[in-house]
Amino acid sequence: MVAIGYNAIYSVTEIINFAQGEFVMLGGLFAVFFAGTLHLPLYAAFLCAVILTGCVGFAMDRFIIERARDKSVLSLIVITLALSIMLKGSAMLWWGKDPYSLPAFSPGGPIRIAGAAIQLQALWILGICALIIIGLTLFFRKSIYGQAMLACANNANAARLAGIPVGHMVLLSFVLSAIIGAAAGVLITPVSMMDYDRGALLGLKGFGAAALGGLGQFFGALAAGLLLGLAESFCAGYLSSGYKDAVALFLLLLVLFLKPEGLFGSREAARLKKY
Amino acid sequence: MGRKNWLILLGTAVFICIFPVLVMKIKAISHYVDVMIFAGIFTLVSIGLSLLMGYAGQISLAQAAFFGIGAYTSGILTTRFGLNPWAAMPAGMVLCGLVAWIVGVPALRLKGHYLAMATLGFGVIVNIFLAEQVNLTGGPSGLTDIPAMRIAGFKISSEIAWYYLVWGIVFCALIFCLQMLHSRVGRALRAIHEEEKAAESMGVPTARYKVQVFVVGAMLAAIGGSLYAHYVTCINPSSFNLMWSIRFMLMVMVGGMHSLWGALAGTVLMTFVGNEWLQMFAEFEILVYGSILLAVALFLPGGIVSVVPMIAERRRKRSSTIEDAVS
Amino acid sequence: MTMAAPRSDAPILRIEGLEMRFGGVAALQGIDYEVPGGIIQALIGPNGAGKTTLFNCISGVLEPSNGIISFEGRRIEGLAPHKIAKYGVSRTFQHVALFKMMTVLENVMLARHPRTRCGFLAAGFRLPGMRSEEARIREKALEYLDLVGLTELAGLDAGTLPLGKQKILEIGRALATEPRLILLDEPAGGLNMRETEELGDLIQQIKNLGVTVLLVEHDMNLIMDISDRIMVLNYGEVLASGTPAEIKENSAVIEAYLGVENGASVISRKRPEGESGY
Numbered sequence: 085m086v087a088i089g090y091n092a093i094y095s096v097t098e099i100i101n102f103a104q105g106e107f108v109m110l111g112g113l114f115a116v117f118f119a120g121t122l123h124l125p126l127y128a129a130f131l132c133a134v135i136l137t138g139c140v141g142f143a144m145d146r147f148i149i150e151r152a153r154d155k156s157v158l159s160l161i162v163i164t165l166a167l168s169i170m171l172k173g174s175a176m177l178w179w180g181k182d183p184y185s186l187p188a189f190s191p192g193g194p195i196r197i198a199g200a201a202i203q204l205q206a207l208w209i210l211g212i213c214a215l216i217i218i219g220l221t222l223f224f225r226k227s228i229y230g231q232a233m234l235a236c237a238n239n240a241n242a243a244r245l246a247g248i249p250v251g252h253m254v255l256l257s258f259v260l261s262a263i264i265g266a267a268a269g270v271l272i273t274p275v276s277m278m279d280y281d282r283g284a285l286l287g288l289k290g291f292g293a294a295a296l297g298g299l300g301q302f303f304g305a306l307a308a309g310l311l312l313g314l315a316e317s318f319c320a321g322y323l324s325s326g327y328k329d330a331v332a333l334f335l336l337l338l339v340l341f342l343k344p345e346g347l348f349g350s351r352e353a354a355r356l357k358k359y
Numbered sequence: 360m361g362r363k364n365w366l367i368l369l370g371t372a373v374f375i376c377i378f379p380v381l382v383m384k385i386k387a388i389s390h391y392v393d394v395m396i397f398a399g400i401f402t403l404v405s406i407g408l409s410l411l412m413g414y415a416g417q418i419s420l421a422q423a424a425f426f427g428i429g430a431y432t433s434g435i436l437t438t439r440f441g442l443n444p445w446a447a448m449p450a451g452m453v454l455c456g457l458v459a460w461i462v463g464v465p466a467l468r469l470k471g472h473y474l475a476m477a478t479l480g481f482g483v484i485v486n487i488f489l490a491e492q493v494n495l496t497g498g499p500s501g502l503t504d505i506p507a508m509r510i511a512g513f514k515i516s517s518e519i520a521w522y523y524l525v526w527g528i529v530f531c532a533l534i535f536c537l538q539m540l541h542s543r544v545g546r547a548l549r550a551i552h553e554e555e556k557a558a559e560s561m562g563v564p565t566a567r568y569k570v571q572v573f574v575v576g577a578m579l580a581a582i583g584g585s586l587y588a589h590y591v592t593c594i595n596p597s598s599f600n601l602m603w604s605i606r607f608m609l610m611v612m613v614g615g616m617h618s619l620w621g622a623l624a625g626t627v628l629m630t631f632v633g634n635e636w637l638q639m640f641a642e643f644e645i646l647v648y649g650s651i652l653l654a655v656a657l658f659l660p661g662g663i664v665s666v667v668p669m670i671a672e673r674r675r676k677r678s679s680t681i682e683d684a685v686s
Numbered sequence: 687m688t689m690a691a692p693r694s695d696a697p698i699l700r701i702e703g704l705e706m707r708f709g710g711v712a713a714l715q716g717i718d719y720e721v722p723g724g725i726i727q728a729l730i731g732p733n734g735a736g737k738t739t740l741f742n743c744i745s746g747v748l749e750p751s752n753g754i755i756s757f758e759g760r761r762i763e764g765l766a767p768h769k770i771a772k773y774g775v776s777r778t779f780q781h782v783a784l785f786k787m788m789t790v791l792e793n794v795m796l797a798r799h800p801r802t803r804c805g806f807l808a809a810g811f812r813l814p815g816m817r818s819e820e821a822r823i824r825e826k827a828l829e830y831l832d833l834v835g836l837t838e839l840a841g842l843d844a845g846t847l848p849l850g851k852q853k854i855l856e857i858g859r860a861l862a863t864e865p866r867l868i869l870l871d872e873p874a875g876g877l878n879m880r881e882t883e884e885l886g887d888l889i890q891q892i893k894n895l896g897v898t899v900l901l902v903e904h905d906m907n908l909i910m911d912i913s914d915r916i917m918v919l920n921y922g923e924v925l926a927s928g929t930p931a932e933i934k935e936n937s938a939v940i941e942a943y944l945g946v947e948n949g950a951s952v953i954s955r956k957r958p959e960g961e962s963g964y
Contacts, residue, residue, distance in 0.1 A: 148653070158418055159656045161475045162612065165605060166652035173646030284601060288483065291476055330487045333480045340477045341465035535810040542809035542820065546796045550785050557783035560745055562771035562800025562863055571806055 134266045140171075141262025145255045172284070216264060285329060292336030364537055367620055368530075375526050379519055391635075392518050396590065398630035399525035403583035405610045405622045406536055407576025412608075413616035414540065415572045416552030417467060420604045421478040424485035425455045425577040427599025429584025431489060434502040434594055444508040448585040452578045459577030460570060467569040482604050489596040501595025508589050525586055532579060536619055548572065602645070606633070609648055612655050615662025624663055696759065698723035698867055698898050699744070704753035704763075706739050706922075713739040715922040717753070721915075723866075726889060726899045728909045731919035732942060737902045738780060740919070741869050744900075745777045746770040757867065772800040776865035778856045780872050786845030790836060790855055793844050794827040797862035827862060834858035834888060850881040857888065867898045874905045886912050910934070918942070 144167060268286075382391045408422050432451035436442040442450070466477045489496050496502065508515045508524075515524055539545055550558035551565050559565045588594050606629070614625020633644070655662065661669075697720035706714040714736045721727045729737050742748040744755055746767035755763040762770050776797075785793050802823060808816040831837045834854050839847065844855060853873050860868055870889070874882045886908055892899055903909050909916065909930070916933045918925040920942045926933060933939055 148657070158412065158416070158471075159660055161418060161472055162608065162652060162656040165475075165608075166649045166656060168649075169602075169605060169645055170649030170653065173643070173649055176645060177643070285483075288476075288480060292480075327487065327491055330484050330491075333484050333487075336480045337466075337477060337484070340469060340473055340480075538812045539806055539810040542816065543795075543799060543802055543804055543823065544806055544809045546788070546792055547799060549788060550796050553785045553787060554783040556747060556767070557779060557785070558796070559767040560747070560771055560777050560779075561797045561859065562768050563796070564766070564768045566766075575806060 134263050137266030138259045138263040141258040141260075142255065144262075145258035168284070168287070216267070288336070289329075289332040292332050292339070364541075368533065368537070371620075371623070372530060375530075379522055391631075392522050394631055394634050395627070396518065396521050396525050397634060398627045399522075399529045400583045400587050400590070401607070401610065401630055402529050402623055402626045403532055403586070404580040405607050405614075405626045406532060406619055407579035408607055409611045409616055409619055409622035410536060410540075410548070411572050411576045412611060413618065413621070414545070414548040414552060415569055417569055417573070418471070418475045419478045419573065419576070420475055420601065420608065421462075421482040421485070422576065422580050422607045423599045423601070423603035424482040425459065425580035426584045426587070426603070426607075427485060427489055427596070428455050428458060429581030430588040430594050430599070431496055431502070431584075432581070433585035433588045434505045435495065437506050437589075438502055444506065444585070444589055448582060451581045451585050455577040455581035455584075456574050459574040463570040463573040464566075467566065467573060479601065479604075483601055486596055486600045489599065496596075499596060501593060502588075503593040505588050505592045505594070507592075521590055525590075528582065528586070532582070533619060533623070540619070544568075605652070606648065609652050609655075611662075612660075613651065613662055615664030617661060618664050621662045621664035628663070696723075697721055698758055699900070700754075700756040701744075702754040702756075704740070704743060704755065705751045706736070706743055706748060707751045713922050714743070714750070717919075717922075717924055719917060719924060719927070721867075721898065721900065723898050724893070724896060725914035726893050726901060726912055728913035728916040729900060729902045729919060730904070730906075730909060730916060731925070735919040736922040737919055738871060739922075741777065741871055741900075741902065744770075745775060745869060768800070771863055771865075774864070774866040775869070776860040776863045776867075777869035778853075778860050778871055778873060780875065782849070782852050782856055784844045784852055784856055784859070786843065788844060789840065790842055790844050790847070791824075791827055791831065791840040793855060794830050794859050794862045795823050797830075797859045798823045798826055800863050830858050830862045833861065833891075849876050850878070853877065853881075853885070854888065857892075861892065861897070865897060867900065868892065869900045869902075871902050872904065873901070874903055874908050882908055 148163065148167065268290075378395065379392050383389050404422050404426050407425075408419060411417050411419050429448075429451040432454050433444065433447040436447040436450055437444050462481050466474060466481070469477055490499050492498070513520075515521060540548070547558065547563045547568055550561070550563060551568060555565055587598075610626040610629045611622050612625065613629055614623065615621025632647075659665070699719075699721040701717050701719045704714055704717040705712065717740065729740065731737055739748065743750045743763065744757075746762065746765050746769070749764040753763065754761060757770070757773060757775055760773065762773065762775070785796065788796070802819055804813075804816040804819050807813075828837065828840070831840055834857060836851065836855055836858060839851065839855075844852065847855060853876075857868075857870065857873060860870075873889075874885055877885060882905060889899055889901065889912055901909070901913065913930055915927065916930055917927040918933060918936075918939050925942055926936045926939050928936070
């Protein structure tokens with residue numbers, strides 16, 4: 085899901101938002117706040133957390149990214165990087181360094197399917213993820229907003245000439261990706277806790293999935309995400325837990341080095357992109 | 360290498376030489392010597408990054424990883440194998456150079472965001488490796504009791520001795536890099552930064568140069584790492600993580616990435632900020648770094664060093680309009 | 687200064703079956719052509735005909751989908767641009783790819799790169815060999831600046847020059863690599879009549895030095911005045927080729943350019959009375 089967030093922004097702006105991981109983190113922690121401190125019911129906490137993070141994404145674009153539109157690629161990278169660590173720093177101040185948890189969405193132990201135990205939470209994650217993908221695909225293919233956004237990605241100047249408000253599209257993409265990232269954060273907090281520092285690693289792995297699936301390909305992101313998750317769990321059996329994280333990163337490097345367009349991207353389109 | 364640069368070099372050298380003398384007299388700031396030692400060590404790392412970012416125009420979030428490889432190589436070779444520190448340092452350089460070459464060849468084919476991500480990923484992998492290989496690196500608690508360095512039998516243990524050793528090496532590195540920049544190689548690098556395709560069509564093997572700069576940067580970071588290891592005598596992986604790579608980038612950007620002097624100034628400034636002035640605000644550290652980085656990227660991409668020419672430019676523009684208005 | 691001994695009768699550049707496809711679009715569809723050494727070969731055609739693509743394939747910026755390009759008998763298709771530059775092919779760009787923040791002199795000095803050797807270590811340690819090489823680079827660069835008439839501007843930043851001078855500088859830079867074949871991509875774009883005249887003189891001078899010139903241009907007067915041969919490209923294929931006189935009369939060319947009515951007058955336009963030709 086993190087990967088999808090990356091895709092959303094990338095599709096419109098060809099920017100890779102380093103703060104994506106922090107959206108995930110914020111989503112999780114905001115939900116904890118809403119559920120734990122304010123004692124809101126879970127689904128309300130989910131919604132509030134997601135909306136709040138969406139606002140953060142909004143603010144990020146409106147106040148900062150917009151100013152930086154014409155800067156060099158290097159500056160943009162530094163900016164999103166700086167934003168990500170500012171978010172991390174703020175989170176540390178607000179929530180401290182301890183990890184937090186959320187109760188699972190539906191009570192009950194894991195269900196057994198064909199000898200393997202699947203956590204109910206995992207089903208929630210997959211389910212919501214699928215919903216999001218379907219929603220996004222429909223959005224980008226059918227709705228006029230979606231098509232407009234894709235137009236911006238292809239050629240911002242032409243889109244402007246056609247009357248598409250590019251600035252708004254970019255804003256929308258940031259909000260979308262913030263929302264999706266936040267949703268991801270809320271979904272996994274019950275499974276594996278959330279603290280201020282998790283953002284970076286999640287963000288990196290999410291990028292790995294995005295790259296593996298081919299930037300801009302939503303289904304690719306899903307497939308890649310599943311693949312990465314499987315690879316990680318598989319290796320966790322053989323390697324120590326620290327190295328588990330390295331697996332996803334290693335795969336990321338492999339993809340970038342050998343097949344930057346990802347498994348589902350097309351070679352030609354990749355050549356035309358500015359990497 | 361240009362009279363201007365020799366003058367700055369001389370001036371800076373003089374300042375560096377007399378700095379301890381000035382500072383040791385005043386009790387309150389006498390520990391600034393210690394801070395400057397760190398600044399010197401970090402400068403070695405940031406010069407490398409400056410070459411890569413400001414001249415060749417590539418980005419790397421892996422400098423802390425090379426810093427770490429240099430430090431750990433020195434540490435491991437001297438503690439477990441009893442090697443002489445002065446032999447371990449070149450070993451660290453060679454290892455870093457090799458790794459940089461292996462990673463650089465595929466990575467530097469990428470551009471912009473992808474390169475950033477690739478170097479970021481590499482840096483994190485190295486950090487994980489350092490933390491996990493307990494047998495080799497001591498794991499999260501790291502290595503301790505790293506022996507001191509000796510020159511001709513004299514143990515380098517006092518702060519003053521370290522100060523002059525580190526800055527001596529920094530100046531050698533500066534001279535090497537400045538001379539390199541004012542040559543065929545330097546022109547090629549600047550050309551690659553501005554118009555890569557044109558440079559390539561004029562016979563510059565751009566891919567090869569990018570990798571070479573990456574390797575040089577890594578080797579400089581390795582020297583820094585070795586010195587660091589012997590100075591602090593105990594190292595652990597947390598000094599070589601992503602935040603540190605970002606810190607190094609901050610040092611280069613604040614000072615001005617298009618000039619080595621910028622890297623130097625930025626590093627000294629940020630080291631003082633980090634070690635001294637932020638001590639009371641430890642929790643805010645990350646936030647502050649992020650804000651500074653953001654501010655610099657948005658408003659002053661040329662760094663501090665670019666402020667001087669900007670002021671001169673503005674003064675010139677102002678006076679010329681007055682003349683026009685009068686005549 | 688001599689740059690090249692005119693070679694034998696073998697063509698300096700041979701293109702066989704060159705194809706370049708971008709996804710579904712075929713920018714070049716099967717080009718076969720030979721360029722004899724020592725001439726000024728013009729390449730014309732409507733926008734989108736594939737001229738810059740052809741240049742990019744020859745200079746190595748693009749790898750062709752199919753086909754063979756041979757320079758002086760050596761196959762160069764798909765090679766890296768810097769290798770091709772070393773073999774003796776140089777070029778200018780449509781959008782003037784000068785190093786704007788470097789000085790005029792430094793731009794030309796950079797072009798000496800393929801003919802010089804000092805690397806990182808020699809430069810860093812300032813070895814004696816490097817110093818003498820630097821001096822030679824500077825000397826040669828000044829010679830080329832002199833050749834194109836820009837010596838007084840040597841110390842200025844390249845970005846501050848007016849467009850006409852920038853174009854000349856770019857040609858001077860391309861010459862400094864000591865090419866035997868130079869590709870000029872719309873050098874007259876944006877130049878006024880006087881500047882275009884000077885450009886024409888410069889190109890003739892280049893030819894006299896023994897360098898083969900491959901010239902893409904839209905300025906018909908310039909083309910007709912200085913070219914020895916013209917190749918007309920349309921939709922990625924060679925439409926016609928021959929001497930200027932032949933091309934002028936070629937009905938297919940006229941039609942491709944501007945439609946039957948106006949094309950003839952464009953191609954065979956004479957200069958206004960009172961102005962001399964070259």
